[in-house]
Amino acid sequence: MRAYPRSLARLIEELEKLPGVGPKTAQRLALHLLHASAEDAAALAEAIQDVKQSIRECPVCFNYTDADLCPVCSDPHRDEATLCVVGEARDLLAMERAGGLRGRYHVLGGLLSPMDGIGPESLRISELLARVREGKIREVVLATNPTVEGDATAMYLAAQLRPLGVRVTRIALGLPVGGDLDYADDVTIARALEGRTEM
Protein backbone atom coordinates (compact mmCIF):
# COMPACT_ATOMS: atom_id res chain seq x y z
CA MET A 1 0.00 0.00 0.00
CA ARG A 2 3.01 2.20 -0.52
CA ALA A 3 1.28 4.16 -3.30
CA TYR A 4 -1.60 5.34 -1.06
CA PRO A 5 -1.75 8.45 1.10
CA ARG A 6 -1.88 7.50 4.76
CA SER A 7 -5.58 8.28 5.38
CA LEU A 8 -6.69 6.25 2.35
CA ALA A 9 -4.49 3.34 3.39
CA ARG A 10 -6.06 3.47 6.84
CA LEU A 11 -9.60 3.33 5.43
CA ILE A 12 -8.66 0.34 3.28
CA GLU A 13 -7.15 -1.36 6.32
CA GLU A 14 -10.30 -0.82 8.37
CA LEU A 15 -12.57 -2.08 5.59
CA GLU A 16 -10.45 -5.20 5.21
CA LYS A 17 -11.33 -6.16 8.77
CA LEU A 18 -14.97 -6.61 7.71
CA PRO A 19 -16.16 -10.18 7.07
CA GLY A 20 -16.05 -11.20 3.43
CA VAL A 21 -13.99 -8.19 2.39
CA GLY A 22 -10.60 -8.93 0.85
CA PRO A 23 -7.90 -6.45 -0.16
CA LYS A 24 -9.38 -5.88 -3.61
CA THR A 25 -12.92 -5.22 -2.39
CA ALA A 26 -11.59 -3.00 0.39
CA GLN A 27 -9.73 -0.94 -2.15
CA ARG A 28 -12.78 -0.66 -4.40
CA LEU A 29 -15.03 0.39 -1.48
CA ALA A 30 -12.48 2.92 -0.25
CA LEU A 31 -12.17 4.52 -3.67
CA HIS A 32 -15.94 4.57 -3.95
CA LEU A 33 -16.23 6.37 -0.61
CA LEU A 34 -13.52 8.76 -1.66
CA HIS A 35 -15.62 9.80 -4.64
CA ALA A 36 -18.93 9.85 -2.74
CA SER A 37 -20.47 13.17 -1.72
CA ALA A 38 -19.51 14.60 1.65
CA GLU A 39 -23.10 14.06 2.88
CA ASP A 40 -23.15 10.39 1.92
CA ALA A 41 -19.83 9.77 3.61
CA ALA A 42 -20.93 11.58 6.74
CA ALA A 43 -24.24 9.68 6.80
CA LEU A 44 -22.38 6.37 6.71
CA ALA A 45 -19.98 7.40 9.46
CA GLU A 46 -22.87 8.63 11.56
CA ALA A 47 -24.90 5.47 11.01
CA ILE A 48 -21.99 3.36 12.20
CA GLN A 49 -21.52 5.46 15.33
CA ASP A 50 -25.24 5.55 16.00
CA VAL A 51 -25.50 1.76 15.88
CA LYS A 52 -22.65 1.43 18.34
CA GLN A 53 -24.12 3.97 20.75
CA SER A 54 -27.82 3.14 20.69
CA ILE A 55 -28.07 -0.61 20.14
CA ARG A 56 -28.22 -2.73 23.26
CA GLU A 57 -29.45 -6.18 24.18
CA CYS A 58 -33.12 -6.61 24.97
CA PRO A 59 -33.21 -7.53 28.68
CA VAL A 60 -35.93 -10.15 28.06
CA CYS A 61 -34.91 -12.02 24.91
CA PHE A 62 -31.43 -10.59 24.17
CA ASN A 63 -32.40 -9.45 20.69
CA TYR A 64 -30.93 -6.15 19.48
CA THR A 65 -32.88 -3.10 20.62
CA ASP A 66 -32.59 0.68 20.76
CA ALA A 67 -35.52 1.01 23.19
CA ASP A 68 -36.21 -0.59 26.59
CA LEU A 69 -37.62 -3.71 24.99
CA CYS A 70 -36.91 -5.05 21.50
CA PRO A 71 -39.58 -4.70 18.77
CA VAL A 72 -40.71 -8.31 19.25
CA CYS A 73 -41.00 -8.19 23.05
CA SER A 74 -42.86 -4.89 22.95
CA ASP A 75 -45.37 -6.11 20.34
CA PRO A 76 -48.61 -6.98 22.23
CA HIS A 77 -49.92 -9.11 19.35
CA ARG A 78 -47.21 -11.71 19.74
CA ASP A 79 -48.26 -15.13 20.99
CA GLU A 80 -46.96 -15.47 24.54
CA ALA A 81 -47.38 -19.22 24.62
CA THR A 82 -44.72 -19.98 21.99
CA LEU A 83 -41.05 -19.29 22.52
CA CYS A 84 -38.46 -19.77 19.81
CA VAL A 85 -34.84 -20.34 20.88
CA VAL A 86 -32.03 -19.27 18.53
CA GLY A 87 -28.25 -19.11 18.83
CA GLU A 88 -27.55 -15.56 17.76
CA ALA A 89 -29.61 -12.43 17.25
CA ARG A 90 -28.91 -12.65 13.51
CA ASP A 91 -30.74 -16.01 13.47
CA LEU A 92 -33.71 -14.23 15.00
CA LEU A 93 -33.59 -11.67 12.21
CA ALA A 94 -33.51 -14.46 9.63
CA MET A 95 -36.57 -16.07 11.24
CA GLU A 96 -38.41 -12.77 11.27
CA ARG A 97 -37.62 -12.18 7.61
CA ALA A 98 -39.20 -15.53 6.85
CA GLY A 99 -42.22 -14.42 8.87
CA GLY A 100 -43.25 -17.86 9.99
CA LEU A 101 -43.55 -17.46 13.76
CA ARG A 102 -46.08 -15.55 15.83
CA GLY A 103 -44.41 -16.19 19.17
CA ARG A 104 -41.49 -14.63 20.98
CA TYR A 105 -37.78 -15.38 21.04
CA HIS A 106 -34.86 -16.22 23.24
CA VAL A 107 -31.30 -15.59 22.03
CA LEU A 108 -28.76 -17.92 23.64
CA GLY A 109 -25.71 -15.92 22.70
CA GLY A 110 -23.97 -18.84 21.00
CA LEU A 111 -24.05 -22.63 20.82
CA LEU A 112 -22.42 -25.29 22.96
CA SER A 113 -18.87 -25.89 21.77
CA PRO A 114 -16.39 -27.19 24.34
CA MET A 115 -13.54 -26.75 21.85
CA ASP A 116 -14.25 -23.04 21.83
CA GLY A 117 -14.64 -23.00 25.58
CA ILE A 118 -18.42 -22.60 25.38
CA GLY A 119 -20.22 -24.71 27.96
CA PRO A 120 -23.81 -24.45 29.24
CA GLU A 121 -22.78 -21.76 31.73
CA SER A 122 -21.60 -19.47 28.90
CA LEU A 123 -25.06 -19.41 27.31
CA ARG A 124 -28.24 -17.69 28.51
CA ILE A 125 -29.79 -20.95 29.61
CA SER A 126 -30.70 -20.03 33.19
CA GLU A 127 -32.48 -16.94 31.78
CA LEU A 128 -34.38 -19.22 29.40
CA LEU A 129 -35.42 -21.61 32.16
CA ALA A 130 -36.53 -18.67 34.31
CA ARG A 131 -38.74 -17.38 31.49
CA VAL A 132 -40.33 -20.80 31.07
CA ARG A 133 -40.89 -21.16 34.81
CA GLU A 134 -43.04 -18.02 34.74
CA GLY A 135 -45.71 -20.35 33.35
CA LYS A 136 -47.12 -18.60 30.29
CA ILE A 137 -45.06 -20.52 27.77
CA ARG A 138 -46.61 -23.76 26.45
CA GLU A 139 -44.24 -24.62 23.65
CA VAL A 140 -40.52 -24.03 23.18
CA VAL A 141 -39.32 -24.27 19.57
CA LEU A 142 -35.60 -25.00 19.38
CA ALA A 143 -34.35 -23.29 16.22
CA THR A 144 -30.60 -23.57 16.67
CA ASN A 145 -28.56 -24.12 13.49
CA PRO A 146 -28.54 -27.62 12.02
CA THR A 147 -24.81 -28.02 12.75
CA VAL A 148 -23.43 -30.59 15.20
CA GLU A 149 -23.18 -27.82 17.78
CA GLY A 150 -26.72 -26.60 17.08
CA ASP A 151 -28.09 -30.12 17.42
CA ALA A 152 -26.17 -30.76 20.62
CA THR A 153 -27.40 -27.49 22.08
CA ALA A 154 -30.99 -28.39 21.22
CA MET A 155 -30.49 -31.80 22.78
CA TYR A 156 -29.15 -30.25 25.96
CA LEU A 157 -31.97 -27.71 26.17
CA ALA A 158 -34.64 -30.32 25.56
CA ALA A 159 -33.37 -32.31 28.53
CA GLN A 160 -33.50 -29.19 30.71
CA LEU A 161 -36.92 -28.06 29.50
CA ARG A 162 -38.89 -31.27 29.53
CA PRO A 163 -39.14 -31.50 33.34
CA LEU A 164 -40.79 -28.06 33.30
CA GLY A 165 -43.83 -29.50 31.52
CA VAL A 166 -43.60 -27.56 28.26
CA ARG A 167 -43.86 -28.98 24.78
CA VAL A 168 -40.39 -28.97 23.15
CA THR A 169 -40.02 -29.03 19.38
CA ARG A 170 -37.11 -28.75 16.96
CA ILE A 171 -37.23 -27.12 13.55
CA ALA A 172 -33.68 -27.13 12.24
CA LEU A 173 -34.02 -30.54 10.64
CA GLY A 174 -35.54 -29.28 7.43
CA LEU A 175 -32.77 -26.80 6.80
CA PRO A 176 -29.93 -27.37 4.35
CA VAL A 177 -27.10 -29.58 5.52
CA GLY A 178 -24.48 -27.67 7.47
CA GLY A 179 -26.07 -24.38 6.52
CA ASP A 180 -26.29 -21.48 8.89
CA LEU A 181 -29.77 -20.25 9.65
CA ASP A 182 -28.52 -16.86 8.62
CA TYR A 183 -27.92 -17.95 5.05
CA ALA A 184 -30.89 -20.23 4.59
CA ASP A 185 -33.38 -18.76 2.18
CA ASP A 186 -36.68 -17.60 3.55
CA VAL A 187 -38.76 -20.26 1.83
CA THR A 188 -36.66 -22.99 3.41
CA ILE A 189 -37.05 -21.47 6.85
CA ALA A 190 -40.77 -21.07 6.36
CA ARG A 191 -41.05 -24.70 5.34
CA ALA A 192 -38.93 -25.79 8.28
CA LEU A 193 -41.26 -23.90 10.61
CA GLU A 194 -44.21 -25.94 9.40
CA GLY A 195 -42.38 -29.18 9.90
CA ARG A 196 -41.37 -28.85 13.53
CA THR A 197 -40.83 -32.10 15.32
CA GLU A 198 -41.46 -33.15 18.88
CA MET A 199 -38.32 -33.69 20.99
Added chain:
Amino acid sequence: MHLSRLELREFRNYERLALELPAGVVAVHGPNGAGKTNLLEGICVAAAGDSPRSRTTDELVRHRSQYGFVRADFVTAERGTRVEIGLAESGRRQIKIDGVLRRRADLIGVAPIVLFSASDIELLRGEPSGRRRLLDRELSSIRGSYYYHVVRYRRAIEQRNKVLKDLRERRTTEAALAPWDSAASRHGARLMLDRSDFTAALAPEAERAHTVVTGGRRSLTLAYRPSVAIPTGQSAPADEKEAAGWVEQVTESLAAALKERRRVDMQLGTTTAGPHRDDIEVALDGQSVRAYASQGEQRSCAVALRMGLTAVVRAMTGEAPLLLLDDVLSELDERHRRGVFAACDAEQVMVTCCDQQDIPPDVLAGATVLAVEDGRVISDCDRPR
Protein backbone atom coordinates in the same frame (compact mmCIF):
# COMPACT_ATOMS: atom_id res chain seq x y z
CA MET B 1 -17.64 -45.11 -17.54
CA HIS B 2 -14.44 -44.26 -19.34
CA LEU B 3 -12.06 -41.38 -19.74
CA SER B 4 -12.10 -40.16 -23.33
CA ARG B 5 -9.69 -37.26 -23.03
CA LEU B 6 -7.10 -36.10 -20.54
CA GLU B 7 -5.18 -32.87 -20.46
CA LEU B 8 -2.45 -32.02 -17.98
CA ARG B 9 -0.69 -28.69 -17.78
CA GLU B 10 2.13 -27.92 -15.36
CA PHE B 11 1.02 -30.97 -13.37
CA ARG B 12 3.78 -32.93 -11.54
CA ASN B 13 6.45 -33.65 -14.16
CA TYR B 14 4.12 -32.92 -17.09
CA GLU B 15 4.50 -29.58 -18.79
CA ARG B 16 1.75 -30.19 -21.26
CA LEU B 17 -0.07 -33.38 -22.18
CA ALA B 18 -3.20 -34.05 -24.19
CA LEU B 19 -4.44 -37.58 -24.76
CA GLU B 20 -7.44 -39.07 -26.48
CA LEU B 21 -8.30 -42.42 -24.96
CA PRO B 22 -10.58 -45.25 -26.07
CA ALA B 23 -12.34 -47.66 -23.73
CA GLY B 24 -10.67 -51.00 -23.01
CA VAL B 25 -7.20 -51.64 -21.65
CA VAL B 26 -4.75 -48.74 -21.71
CA ALA B 27 -1.18 -49.82 -20.93
CA VAL B 28 1.16 -47.12 -19.72
CA HIS B 29 4.79 -48.17 -19.62
CA GLY B 30 8.12 -46.45 -19.10
CA PRO B 31 11.19 -46.40 -16.85
CA ASN B 32 11.19 -45.46 -13.16
CA GLY B 33 10.45 -41.80 -12.68
CA ALA B 34 8.92 -41.40 -16.15
CA GLY B 35 5.58 -40.07 -14.91
CA LYS B 36 3.28 -43.10 -15.00
CA THR B 37 2.00 -42.70 -11.46
CA ASN B 38 1.67 -38.96 -12.02
CA LEU B 39 -0.57 -39.62 -15.01
CA LEU B 40 -2.95 -41.76 -12.94
CA GLU B 41 -2.78 -39.23 -10.13
CA GLY B 42 -3.96 -36.55 -12.56
CA ILE B 43 -7.01 -38.66 -13.35
CA CYS B 44 -7.72 -39.13 -9.63
CA VAL B 45 -7.47 -35.40 -9.06
CA ALA B 46 -10.05 -34.82 -11.77
CA ALA B 47 -12.38 -37.52 -10.48
CA ALA B 48 -12.16 -36.84 -6.74
CA GLY B 49 -10.87 -33.28 -6.48
CA ASP B 50 -7.79 -34.38 -4.59
CA SER B 51 -4.86 -36.73 -4.83
CA PRO B 52 -4.81 -40.09 -3.06
CA ARG B 53 -1.14 -39.62 -2.18
CA SER B 54 -0.61 -36.00 -1.29
CA ARG B 55 -2.48 -33.75 1.07
CA THR B 56 -1.15 -30.48 -0.31
CA THR B 57 -1.87 -28.81 -3.59
CA ASP B 58 1.57 -27.30 -4.12
CA GLU B 59 3.19 -30.73 -4.58
CA LEU B 60 0.95 -31.30 -7.57
CA VAL B 61 2.04 -28.16 -9.36
CA ARG B 62 5.12 -28.62 -11.52
CA HIS B 63 8.34 -27.31 -9.99
CA ARG B 64 8.98 -23.67 -10.83
CA SER B 65 5.37 -23.17 -11.95
CA GLN B 66 2.65 -21.36 -10.09
CA TYR B 67 -0.42 -23.01 -11.53
CA GLY B 68 -1.29 -26.52 -12.60
CA PHE B 69 -4.33 -27.67 -14.50
CA VAL B 70 -6.13 -30.94 -15.16
CA ARG B 71 -8.98 -31.41 -17.60
CA ALA B 72 -10.75 -34.73 -18.02
CA ASP B 73 -13.69 -35.80 -20.14
CA PHE B 74 -15.57 -38.70 -18.61
CA VAL B 75 -18.11 -40.55 -20.71
CA THR B 76 -20.97 -42.77 -19.60
CA ALA B 77 -23.70 -44.37 -21.68
CA GLU B 78 -25.96 -41.40 -20.99
CA ARG B 79 -23.71 -38.38 -21.01
CA GLY B 80 -20.29 -36.82 -21.06
CA THR B 81 -18.93 -34.72 -18.20
CA ARG B 82 -15.98 -32.38 -18.35
CA VAL B 83 -14.12 -31.84 -15.08
CA GLU B 84 -11.51 -29.11 -14.82
CA ILE B 85 -9.31 -28.63 -11.80
CA GLY B 86 -7.14 -25.57 -11.38
CA LEU B 87 -4.33 -25.92 -8.87
CA ALA B 88 -2.39 -23.01 -7.46
CA GLU B 89 0.98 -23.40 -5.81
CA SER B 90 -0.43 -21.21 -3.04
CA GLY B 91 -2.74 -24.11 -2.13
CA ARG B 92 -5.97 -22.93 -3.68
CA ARG B 93 -7.83 -25.18 -6.03
CA GLN B 94 -10.76 -24.55 -8.26
CA ILE B 95 -13.21 -27.15 -9.49
CA LYS B 96 -15.38 -26.80 -12.56
CA ILE B 97 -17.90 -29.33 -13.75
CA ASP B 98 -19.06 -28.73 -17.30
CA GLY B 99 -17.69 -25.23 -17.11
CA VAL B 100 -19.46 -24.26 -13.88
CA LEU B 101 -17.62 -23.57 -10.62
CA ARG B 102 -18.42 -26.25 -8.02
CA ARG B 103 -17.45 -27.47 -4.60
CA ARG B 104 -15.53 -30.67 -4.00
CA ALA B 105 -18.60 -32.45 -2.69
CA ASP B 106 -20.28 -31.90 -6.07
CA LEU B 107 -17.80 -34.32 -7.63
CA ILE B 108 -19.33 -37.18 -5.65
CA GLY B 109 -20.81 -39.65 -8.11
CA VAL B 110 -19.68 -37.73 -11.22
CA ALA B 111 -16.81 -40.00 -12.19
CA PRO B 112 -16.41 -43.12 -10.08
CA ILE B 113 -12.87 -44.49 -10.17
CA VAL B 114 -11.06 -47.24 -8.32
CA LEU B 115 -7.31 -47.00 -7.95
CA PHE B 116 -4.92 -49.75 -7.02
CA SER B 117 -1.53 -48.52 -5.88
CA ALA B 118 1.45 -50.01 -4.11
CA SER B 119 0.32 -48.38 -0.86
CA ASP B 120 -2.69 -50.73 -0.85
CA ILE B 121 -0.40 -53.44 0.42
CA GLU B 122 0.50 -51.20 3.32
CA LEU B 123 -3.23 -50.95 3.87
CA LEU B 124 -3.42 -54.68 4.58
CA ARG B 125 -0.24 -54.72 6.62
CA GLY B 126 -0.70 -51.51 8.54
CA GLU B 127 -2.84 -50.02 11.28
CA PRO B 128 -6.67 -50.16 11.33
CA SER B 129 -6.78 -46.40 10.68
CA GLY B 130 -5.73 -46.98 7.07
CA ARG B 131 -8.57 -49.45 6.54
CA ARG B 132 -11.06 -47.07 8.12
CA ARG B 133 -9.84 -44.36 5.80
CA LEU B 134 -10.49 -46.70 2.88
CA LEU B 135 -14.05 -47.29 4.06
CA ASP B 136 -14.64 -43.58 4.60
CA ARG B 137 -13.22 -42.64 1.24
CA GLU B 138 -15.15 -45.22 -0.72
CA LEU B 139 -18.44 -44.76 1.09
CA SER B 140 -18.20 -40.97 0.90
CA SER B 141 -17.66 -41.13 -2.82
CA ILE B 142 -20.82 -43.11 -3.43
CA ARG B 143 -23.09 -41.77 -0.71
CA GLY B 144 -23.39 -38.09 0.14
CA SER B 145 -25.14 -38.92 3.42
CA TYR B 146 -22.16 -40.96 4.58
CA TYR B 147 -19.83 -38.03 4.11
CA TYR B 148 -22.26 -35.87 6.06
CA HIS B 149 -22.28 -38.31 8.98
CA VAL B 150 -18.50 -38.80 8.92
CA VAL B 151 -17.86 -35.10 9.21
CA ARG B 152 -20.39 -34.70 11.99
CA TYR B 153 -19.28 -37.78 13.87
CA ARG B 154 -15.68 -36.60 13.90
CA ARG B 155 -16.74 -33.21 15.13
CA ALA B 156 -18.89 -34.72 17.87
CA ILE B 157 -16.00 -36.91 19.04
CA GLU B 158 -13.63 -33.93 19.07
CA GLN B 159 -16.09 -31.99 21.19
CA ARG B 160 -16.66 -34.98 23.46
CA ASN B 161 -12.92 -35.43 23.95
CA LYS B 162 -12.62 -31.80 24.96
CA VAL B 163 -15.35 -32.26 27.57
CA LEU B 164 -13.58 -35.40 28.83
CA LYS B 165 -10.38 -33.42 29.31
CA ASP B 166 -12.31 -30.64 31.03
CA LEU B 167 -13.90 -33.22 33.32
CA ARG B 168 -10.53 -34.69 34.18
CA GLU B 169 -9.43 -31.25 35.25
CA ARG B 170 -12.76 -30.68 37.03
CA ARG B 171 -13.63 -27.71 34.88
CA THR B 172 -17.13 -28.94 34.01
CA THR B 173 -19.83 -31.38 35.05
CA GLU B 174 -20.87 -34.70 33.56
CA ALA B 175 -24.09 -33.19 32.26
CA ALA B 176 -21.97 -31.47 29.62
CA LEU B 177 -21.18 -34.88 28.06
CA ALA B 178 -24.75 -35.87 27.29
CA PRO B 179 -25.35 -33.83 24.12
CA TRP B 180 -22.06 -35.04 22.60
CA ASP B 181 -22.76 -38.66 23.50
CA SER B 182 -26.05 -38.25 21.78
CA ALA B 183 -24.56 -36.62 18.67
CA ALA B 184 -21.75 -39.17 18.47
CA SER B 185 -24.10 -42.12 18.77
CA ARG B 186 -26.60 -40.73 16.27
CA HIS B 187 -24.01 -40.10 13.55
CA GLY B 188 -21.79 -43.00 14.57
CA ALA B 189 -24.67 -45.48 14.20
CA ARG B 190 -25.10 -44.41 10.56
CA LEU B 191 -21.42 -44.99 9.92
CA MET B 192 -21.54 -48.41 11.52
CA LEU B 193 -24.57 -49.49 9.53
CA ASP B 194 -23.16 -48.23 6.24
CA ARG B 195 -19.80 -49.82 6.94
CA SER B 196 -21.45 -53.06 7.87
CA ASP B 197 -23.56 -53.11 4.69
CA PHE B 198 -20.63 -52.09 2.59
CA THR B 199 -18.31 -54.76 3.95
CA ALA B 200 -21.06 -57.33 3.55
CA ALA B 201 -21.40 -56.33 -0.10
CA LEU B 202 -17.66 -56.15 -0.65
CA ALA B 203 -16.70 -59.48 0.92
CA PRO B 204 -18.19 -61.84 -1.69
CA GLU B 205 -17.02 -59.64 -4.58
CA ALA B 206 -13.48 -59.51 -3.25
CA GLU B 207 -13.53 -63.24 -2.70
CA ARG B 208 -14.71 -63.82 -6.24
CA ALA B 209 -12.03 -61.51 -7.65
CA HIS B 210 -9.41 -63.23 -5.52
CA THR B 211 -10.42 -66.59 -6.93
CA VAL B 212 -10.01 -65.26 -10.48
CA VAL B 213 -6.66 -63.61 -9.76
CA THR B 214 -5.10 -66.55 -7.91
CA GLY B 215 -6.84 -69.55 -9.40
CA GLY B 216 -8.64 -70.05 -6.13
CA ARG B 217 -6.58 -72.30 -3.94
CA ARG B 218 -7.17 -70.20 -0.85
CA SER B 219 -10.21 -68.23 0.07
CA LEU B 220 -10.20 -64.55 0.96
CA THR B 221 -12.57 -63.31 3.65
CA LEU B 222 -13.36 -59.81 4.78
CA ALA B 223 -15.21 -59.05 7.99
CA TYR B 224 -16.30 -55.83 9.58
CA ARG B 225 -15.03 -55.61 13.14
CA PRO B 226 -16.86 -52.76 14.79
CA SER B 227 -15.49 -51.54 18.08
CA VAL B 228 -19.01 -51.66 19.49
CA ALA B 229 -20.97 -54.79 18.64
CA ILE B 230 -24.03 -54.46 16.43
CA PRO B 231 -26.48 -57.21 15.55
CA THR B 232 -24.69 -58.96 12.67
CA GLY B 233 -25.53 -61.48 10.03
CA GLN B 234 -28.26 -59.43 8.41
CA SER B 235 -28.29 -56.18 6.52
CA ALA B 236 -30.59 -53.27 7.23
CA PRO B 237 -34.23 -54.05 6.45
CA ALA B 238 -35.66 -52.62 3.25
CA ASP B 239 -38.87 -51.53 4.94
CA GLU B 240 -38.51 -47.89 5.91
CA LYS B 241 -40.12 -48.14 9.35
CA GLU B 242 -38.14 -51.23 10.26
CA ALA B 243 -34.94 -49.61 9.00
CA ALA B 244 -35.57 -46.58 11.21
CA GLY B 245 -36.02 -48.88 14.19
CA TRP B 246 -32.79 -50.60 13.26
CA VAL B 247 -30.90 -47.31 13.21
CA GLU B 248 -32.48 -46.53 16.58
CA GLN B 249 -31.26 -49.83 17.98
CA VAL B 250 -27.67 -49.32 16.87
CA THR B 251 -27.76 -45.73 18.12
CA GLU B 252 -28.78 -47.03 21.50
CA SER B 253 -26.06 -49.66 21.69
CA LEU B 254 -23.46 -47.08 20.77
CA ALA B 255 -24.84 -44.65 23.36
CA ALA B 256 -24.77 -47.43 25.95
CA ALA B 257 -21.15 -48.23 25.10
CA LEU B 258 -20.17 -44.57 25.45
CA LYS B 259 -21.86 -44.44 28.81
CA GLU B 260 -20.23 -47.63 29.96
CA ARG B 261 -16.79 -46.31 29.02
CA ARG B 262 -17.33 -42.94 30.60
CA ARG B 263 -15.04 -43.53 33.61
CA VAL B 264 -12.21 -44.89 31.48
CA ASP B 265 -12.68 -42.17 28.89
CA MET B 266 -12.56 -39.51 31.57
CA GLN B 267 -9.30 -40.87 32.91
CA LEU B 268 -7.75 -41.02 29.44
CA GLY B 269 -9.30 -37.80 28.22
CA THR B 270 -10.37 -39.47 24.98
CA THR B 271 -13.19 -41.59 23.56
CA THR B 272 -12.26 -45.28 23.52
CA ALA B 273 -15.29 -46.82 21.81
CA GLY B 274 -17.05 -46.09 18.56
CA PRO B 275 -16.59 -46.27 14.79
CA HIS B 276 -13.33 -44.34 15.02
CA ARG B 277 -11.93 -47.57 16.48
CA ASP B 278 -13.39 -49.97 13.90
CA ASP B 279 -11.41 -52.35 11.73
CA ILE B 280 -11.84 -54.68 8.79
CA GLU B 281 -10.30 -58.08 9.17
CA VAL B 282 -8.78 -59.57 6.04
CA ALA B 283 -7.95 -63.27 6.11
CA LEU B 284 -6.82 -66.08 3.81
CA ASP B 285 -8.32 -69.42 4.82
CA GLY B 286 -9.08 -67.87 8.17
CA GLN B 287 -5.52 -66.66 8.80
CA SER B 288 -4.85 -62.97 9.12
CA VAL B 289 -3.31 -61.65 5.91
CA ARG B 290 -1.53 -59.01 7.88
CA ALA B 291 0.31 -61.53 10.02
CA TYR B 292 0.85 -64.51 7.75
CA ALA B 293 0.55 -63.88 4.03
CA SER B 294 3.55 -63.70 1.69
CA GLN B 295 4.34 -60.54 -0.26
CA GLY B 296 2.82 -61.86 -3.49
CA GLU B 297 -0.20 -63.16 -1.61
CA GLN B 298 -0.72 -59.81 0.07
CA ARG B 299 -0.54 -58.14 -3.31
CA SER B 300 -3.17 -60.48 -4.77
CA CYS B 301 -5.42 -59.80 -1.78
CA ALA B 302 -5.00 -56.05 -2.20
CA VAL B 303 -5.79 -56.31 -5.91
CA ALA B 304 -8.82 -58.47 -5.19
CA LEU B 305 -10.00 -55.90 -2.66
CA ARG B 306 -9.92 -53.17 -5.31
CA MET B 307 -11.56 -55.37 -7.91
CA GLY B 308 -14.25 -56.15 -5.38
CA LEU B 309 -14.70 -52.44 -4.81
CA THR B 310 -15.27 -51.92 -8.52
CA ALA B 311 -18.10 -54.41 -8.42
CA VAL B 312 -19.65 -52.81 -5.33
CA VAL B 313 -19.39 -49.30 -6.73
CA ARG B 314 -20.97 -50.55 -9.94
CA ALA B 315 -23.83 -52.13 -8.00
CA MET B 316 -24.38 -49.04 -5.87
CA THR B 317 -24.07 -46.38 -8.56
CA GLY B 318 -25.15 -48.34 -11.62
CA GLU B 319 -21.94 -47.29 -13.33
CA ALA B 320 -18.78 -49.36 -13.82
CA PRO B 321 -15.97 -47.26 -12.40
CA LEU B 322 -12.78 -46.49 -14.23
CA LEU B 323 -10.12 -48.88 -12.97
CA LEU B 324 -6.62 -47.52 -12.46
CA LEU B 325 -3.95 -50.09 -11.65
CA ASP B 326 -0.63 -48.57 -10.73
CA ASP B 327 2.29 -50.95 -10.73
CA VAL B 328 0.04 -53.89 -10.03
CA LEU B 329 2.02 -56.52 -11.91
CA SER B 330 5.37 -56.51 -10.15
CA GLU B 331 5.94 -59.33 -7.63
CA LEU B 332 3.27 -61.38 -9.39
CA ASP B 333 4.06 -64.51 -11.37
CA GLU B 334 2.73 -64.92 -14.90
CA ARG B 335 -0.39 -66.81 -13.84
CA HIS B 336 -1.38 -64.16 -11.37
CA ARG B 337 -0.69 -61.41 -13.92
CA ARG B 338 -3.15 -63.10 -16.27
CA GLY B 339 -5.54 -63.44 -13.36
CA VAL B 340 -5.47 -59.68 -12.74
CA PHE B 341 -6.70 -58.93 -16.25
CA ALA B 342 -9.24 -61.74 -16.12
CA ALA B 343 -10.67 -60.20 -12.93
CA CYS B 344 -11.02 -56.68 -14.35
CA ASP B 345 -14.66 -55.80 -14.67
CA ALA B 346 -14.60 -52.29 -16.08
CA GLU B 347 -15.26 -50.41 -19.27
CA GLN B 348 -11.76 -48.99 -19.12
CA VAL B 349 -8.66 -50.18 -17.30
CA MET B 350 -5.46 -48.17 -17.14
CA VAL B 351 -2.48 -50.17 -16.05
CA THR B 352 1.08 -48.97 -15.50
CA CYS B 353 4.24 -51.05 -15.65
CA CYS B 354 7.93 -50.55 -16.29
CA ASP B 355 8.16 -53.22 -18.94
CA GLN B 356 5.31 -53.82 -21.33
CA GLN B 357 6.36 -57.48 -21.50
CA ASP B 358 4.79 -57.81 -18.03
CA ILE B 359 1.40 -57.58 -19.72
CA PRO B 360 0.18 -60.89 -21.12
CA PRO B 361 0.59 -60.82 -24.94
CA ASP B 362 -3.07 -61.37 -25.77
CA VAL B 363 -4.08 -58.47 -23.47
CA LEU B 364 -1.35 -56.26 -24.89
CA ALA B 365 -2.50 -57.04 -28.41
CA GLY B 366 -5.89 -55.51 -27.74
CA ALA B 367 -4.62 -52.62 -25.64
CA THR B 368 -3.84 -48.99 -26.30
CA VAL B 369 -0.14 -48.69 -25.48
CA LEU B 370 1.37 -45.47 -24.22
CA ALA B 371 5.11 -45.16 -23.71
CA VAL B 372 5.96 -42.50 -21.15
CA GLU B 373 9.32 -40.89 -20.66
CA ASP B 374 10.33 -37.84 -18.70
CA GLY B 375 6.86 -36.34 -18.48
CA ARG B 376 5.95 -37.00 -22.09
CA VAL B 377 3.94 -39.65 -23.84
CA ILE B 378 6.37 -40.43 -26.63
CA SER B 379 4.38 -42.98 -28.56
CA ASP B 380 0.81 -43.94 -29.00
CA CYS B 381 1.79 -47.32 -30.33
CA ASP B 382 -0.16 -48.83 -33.17
CA ARG B 383 -2.97 -50.87 -31.94
CA PRO B 384 -4.90 -53.42 -33.96
CA ARG B 385 -8.54 -52.43 -34.25
